[in-house]
Amino acid sequence: MQPDSPKTGSQRGENFVEALNAYSRFHRAQHWSGTFGEFLRTVVPGNAGPLTRTSHEYLWDMLNWFGKSGTNGESTGPRELFKRELFGIDEPLGRVVDYFKAAAAGSDVGRRLLLLLGPPSGGKSTMAILIKRGLEEYSHTDEGAMYALQGSPMHESPLNLIPASLRGEFRDTYGVEIRGELSPWARDRLEREFEGDFLRMPVERIFMSESARVGVGTYAPHDPTTADLADLVGSVDLSKVAQFGDEGDPRAWSWSGAVYAASRGVLEMIEILKVKREFLYLLLTLTQEKNVKVSRFPLIYLDETILAHTNLAEFNKFLQEKENEALLDRMVIVKVPYTLSYNEEARIYGKLVSSAPAFREVHLDPHALKLASVFAVLTRIAKSEREGLDPSKKVRAYAGESVEGFADTEVSRLRAESPEEGLNGVSPRFIVNSISNAITRSDKKSLTSMEVLLALKDSIETDARMDAKAKKLWIDYLVVARKDFYNRWVKEDVHRALFASFEDEAQQLLDKYLDEVEASLDHREVTDPITGESRQADERFLRSVEDKIKVSESGKLTFRQEVVRKAMVAYKTGEKFTLNSHSRMREAIEQYLFEERRDVLRLVTSAARPDDEARKKISAVQERLTSEYGYDEHSAREALSYVTTLLAQE
Numbered sequence: 001m002q003p004d005s006p007k008t009g010s011q012r013g014e015n016f017v018e019a020l021n022a023y024s025r026f027h028r029a030q031h032w033s034g035t036f037g038e039f040l041r042t043v044v045p046g047n048a049g050p051l052t053r054t055s056h057e058y059l060w061d062m063l064n065w066f067g068k069s070g071t072n073g074e075s076t077g078p079r080e081l082f083k084r085e086l087f088g089i090d091e092p093l094g095r096v097v098d099y100f101k102a103a104a105a106g107s108d109v110g111r112r113l114l115l116l117l118g119p120p121s122g123g124k125s126t127m128a129i130l131i132k133r134g135l136e137e138y139s140h141t142d143e144g145a146m147y148a149l150q151g152s153p154m155h156e157s158p159l160n161l162i163p164a165s166l167r168g169e170f171r172d173t174y175g176v177e178i179r180g181e182l183s184p185w186a187r188d189r190l191e192r193e194f195e196g197d198f199l200r201m202p203v204e205r206i207f208m209s210e211s212a213r214v215g216v217g218t219y220a221p222h223d224p225t226t227a228d229l230a231d232l233v234g235s236v237d238l239s240k241v242a243q244f245g246d247e248g249d250p251r252a253w254s255w256s257g258a259v260y261a262a263s264r265g266v267l268e269m270i271e272i273l274k275v276k277r278e279f280l281y282l283l284l285t286l287t288q289e290k291n292v293k294v295s296r297f298p299l300i301y302l303d304e305t306i307l308a309h310t311n312l313a314e315f316n317k318f319l320q321e322k323e324n325e326a327l328l329d330r331m332v333i334v335k336v337p338y339t340l341s342y343n344e345e346a347r348i349y350g351k352l353v354s355s356a357p358a359f360r361e362v363h364l365d366p367h368a369l370k371l372a373s374v375f376a377v378l379t380r381i382a383k384s385e386r387e388g389l390d391p392s393k394k395v396r397a398y399a400g401e402s403v404e405g406f407a408d409t410e411v412s413r414l415r416a417e418s419p420e421e422g423l424n425g426v427s428p429r430f431i432v433n434s435i436s437n438a439i440t441r442s443d444k445k446s447l448t449s450m451e452v453l454l455a456l457k458d459s460i461e462t463d464a465r466m467d468a469k470a471k472k473l474w475i476d477y478l479v480v481a482r483k484d485f486y487n488r489w490v491k492e493d494v495h496r497a498l499f500a501s502f503e504d505e506a507q508q509l510l511d512k513y514l515d516e517v518e519a520s521l522d523h524r525e526v527t528d529p530i531t532g533e534s535r536q537a538d539e540r541f542l543r544s545v546e547d548k549i550k551v552s553e554s555g556k557l558t559f560r561q562e563v564v565r566k567a568m569v570a571y572k573t574g575e576k577f578t579l580n581s582h583s584r585m586r587e588a589i590e591q592y593l594f595e596e597r598r599d600v601l602r603l604v605t606s607a608a609r610p611d612d613e614a615r616k617k618i619s620a621v622q623e624r625l626t627s628e629y630g631y632d633e634h635s636a637r638e639a640l641s642y643v644t645t646l647l648a649q650e
Contacts, residue, residue: 030142030205033150036158037199043147044159048174051147051159055264055305058146059131060104062138063097081134086123087347088339092116095334096127103305109332111288115272116309118336121427124309127336128268131307132216135265139208139215146215146264150202153255154183154263154302155214161190161198181301188250208265215265217258217304221275229278233257233294248296259292262304272308273318277327283308284330309336312423337422338380340398340415345373345428352432362439363446365639366630367489371449372431374485375456378477380425382418391477392484402584404551404559426474434459446634449486450642453478487646488587493631494643495594497624498617506579506589509545513589514567514577516542517560548591549584559584 032043044051053061063078078097079090086093096114103110116124138144148155160180162170167178182190186201194200208215221227228235234257236247244252258267269275269283286292287306291299308331318324339345349369353359377395384394386406393403397411415421438447438455460466460474499505519526520537528535543556551559563585567577579586618640625636 030145032147033202033204035199036161036201036203039147039158039203040199044174047145048176050143050145051157052176052178054104054110054179055266055303056100056103056110058144058264059135059266059305060100062134062144063100065138065141065143066134081130082127085126085130085351087351088341088344089123089336092118092123092334092336093127099332099334112330112332113284113287113306113308115331115333116307116336117312117315117333118309119338119423119425119427120311121429122336122338124336125270128307128309131266132210132218132268135208135216136210139206146206146208147203148206148264149186150204151189152183152186154185154260154300155206156180156183156186156263156301158201158203160186160301161201180303183300184250184253184297185255213256213261215262217260217262217265217267218270219258219267220270221279227275227279229282230254231257232259232279232282233292234260236296250297253296259286259302259304262306263302264304266305266307269306269308271310271314273310273314277323280327284327288330335423338376338425338427340377340380340422342370342373342377342395342399345376346370348428349373349432349435352428353435356432356436358436358439361445363632363635364452365446365448365632365635366493367449367486368435368447368452370489371481371486372435372452372456374481375453375474375477376426376428376431378480379474380422382421384414384417386414392480400583402582404549404584405555430459431456444634446632448635448638449490450482450638453482453486490639491594491643491646492590493625493629494621494640495590495597497621497629499593499597503579506586506593509589509592510577510579510585513542513545513585514563517564521560521564545588545592548595549588551588 034042050061060078063081066081067077067079078101079093082093096116099109099114103112116127118124139146146155147158149158149161157178157180159170159178160182162178171177190196190198190201206214210216210218219232234254237252237254240249240252241247246252261267272280272283282292283306286302286304290303291301293299319328339348346369349372353364353369374395377398378391381391381394381398383391388405389397389403393406394414397403397406397414400408400411402408434455435447435452437459438451442451457475457478460471460478463471466474496503515526516537520539520542525534525536527533542560543553546556546559563582566582570577570581575581579589621640622631622633622636625631625639626633631639
């Protein structure tokens with residue numbers, strides 16, 4: 001990667017500064033502070049509804065705020081927040097969104113702890129991080145404005161100051177219900193500093209922040225055997241007991257527990273099932289009753305959403321203990337498996353690669369990440385009982401590609417047959433670590449697909465956690481990925497690069513196939529474009545194309561009807577039926593052309609001592625691979641050499 005010219009670097013710097021200015025203008029929140037009386041007069045009118053939101057309602061509004069574009073306000077849905085970082089797990093994301101929607105609507109779901117369950121590096125932690133960052137950003141907007149008693153360690157709502165006897169009048173005036181009670185800390189300050197005059201209590205606008213412990217709390221049990229409940233609910237501060245003379249004085253209590261930091265927002269519990277059972281009972285009671293009980297104080301009201309996550313091993317261990325059944329009933333469990341679409345998996349690697357400094361100056365050939373993704377998905381899927389549906393076809397079906405004898409609508413049924421798919425297998429972290437090791441060992445700033453496969457093979461063979469049987473199975477998957485996917489991809493690239501008019505020829509061939517198929521299905525003749533004479537549909541041509549993707553004689557009618565149906569759909573929507581409209585037709589047409597030109601390609605690439613004409617063609621192919629297909633000089637040369645080897649074996 002060449003360094004930027006001074007002008008280019010300066011322009012990028014100016015663009016970045018402008019982006020920061022735009023962000024600052026958009027998120028520049030209005031700070032506010034005043035007495036509770038001023039708050040009632042200036043802030044509450046017109047805003048009573050948002051000011052009385054529960055944590056679930058606030059989270060749901062946050063998700064919907066992210067689902068609106070910044071230009072025309074068009075809604076893109078509450079999953080928008082997660083689309084930044086998470087790929088291929090739409091179903092789990094949908095269930096998480098449904099949880100917040102139901103909880104915000106006031107259903108009993110709001111009294112349940114949300115537990116994300118899945119394999120390591122599957123997206124659970126990222127989901128939690130995105131929610132926390134989303135809250136922080138939303139709280140800086142006008143829609144997300146939140147107010148609290150100044151200095152409260154629980155950031156409690158100022159409206160909790162209103163006595164119970166006056167809350168009915170508040171409801172009649174503003175049409176909303178006040179939910180919540182003053183904390184011991186607030187009651188003590190109200191009486192001690194303001195002699196019970198709640199109108200003088202100071203109020204301020206607050207902004208959610210994990211680092212400032214405002215509305216966002218995180219707890220991770222480093223050592224479950226020595227974990228102290230005080231980490232969640234605090235404890236007596238002995239240094240202050242001498243100062244205030246009473247352990248029951250709220251000022252002598254340490255309000256640093258994670259549940260106080262998360263008040264009115266979200267508490268993330270990492271590896272929750274590793275904690276002692278007393279922790280779980282406290283958290284589930286907090287979720288169900290919205291209060292906690294600690295020594296020396298009455299029940300303390302806290303409204304927060306508890307988002308927990310754990311791995312499968314801990315969950316299975318938890319299931320084995322019968323006394324945990326009651327706890328499970330008070331959780332909403334969402335499984336977060338690895339994605340089973342190799343295209344989405346490749347997007348995950350792309351994200352991880354782009355954030356790693358070691359990758360920034362390294363060129364990866366256009367199939368490297370996709371090929372690693374195919375291998376990853378092969379390790380995650382279960383063997384299908386359906387005849388003819390081998391692992392490669394299943395991988396393609398899960399990626400949304402057309403597979404002979406398998407309707408697109410059957411994918412959901414196929415997933416239902418193996419509900420545990422995606423909960424095991426290779427993790428994205430394993431793949432990226434393997435590629436990182438390959439880059440570290442290489443003296444080149446380029447990595448090919450084959451080098452990625454070799455790096456994965458080395459990682460498998462040296463993994464001390466795997467037994468010999470598991471290693472052999474995974475190495476076999478590498479072979480399947482190479483033979484059934486990479487070989488086809490790289491041959492197509494070289495073929496296109498050799499014949500500059502490939503795309504036009506392929507489209508013409510597709511149009512011819514469609515004309516012949518329509519004539520065959522309608523039992524009518526076609527006009528030959530060369531002789532001008534009428535003739536029957538060219539069945540030999542149709543079968544020669546269909547044979548390339550192994551469409552059987554008995555299945556040809558169904559396949560042809562499907563192609564015509566998709567062509568009609570494209571026609572009705574005003575679109576042209578192209579190679580991209582039908583993945584299996586694309587493969588068939590490309591293979592047909594490839595077979596036609598095989599001898600030319602073999603002649604050009606296989607000559608031990610190529611003449612000047614062959615050298616020019618080889619050079620042109622490499623140049624086109626570099627300029628049009630995402631290769632660099634090293635990977636283009638290796639791709640051409642690999643295809644030459646394949647041709648020699650055929």
